[in-house]
Amino acid sequence: MARSVRKTMIVTSPTRISGLVLTFLGLAFIIAVLSNAWASGVSFSDFSAFNEFLWANRFNIGLGIQFELVYFIIAGAVTILLGVSLLARRTERVEEVTVITEDVTATLECTVCGYRWKEIFSETQLDSMGFPRNRKISRRKCPACGRFTRPKIVKVRAPRTF
């Protein structure tokens, strides 16, 4: 009957890429501030001195807008957290199910005159008609005698085999 083919695809979602970008951006912020502090001769082991440096120094981002360096550290940390949380998301697995229905040639027989002819059905169609329990199909006109009849399926043949 109908066969289904399962294919699992691993999708690199755009969230992974933006996660990486955000993480590196945040790291760049922090590294910029740290190298700035290091260049100014601030000892990292002395937390209060470092803290003071962060609050005392401003960074001009242009147009007369200045931020204390501490905000860069906060912004950097938030950006890293955001990036890491995006990266932590599970890689999306998309399962693609393709259902292949095969066409079969059914030989039909008119119940009035006994004339036989062939028609193509899909296997799902045959299934829904209740074949093979039910061998009679829906009413149609017999091409020989012209009567409306419910022909009988006398033979089913798959035109191609896999």
Ligand SMILES: [Zn+2]
């Ligand atoms: Zn007929």
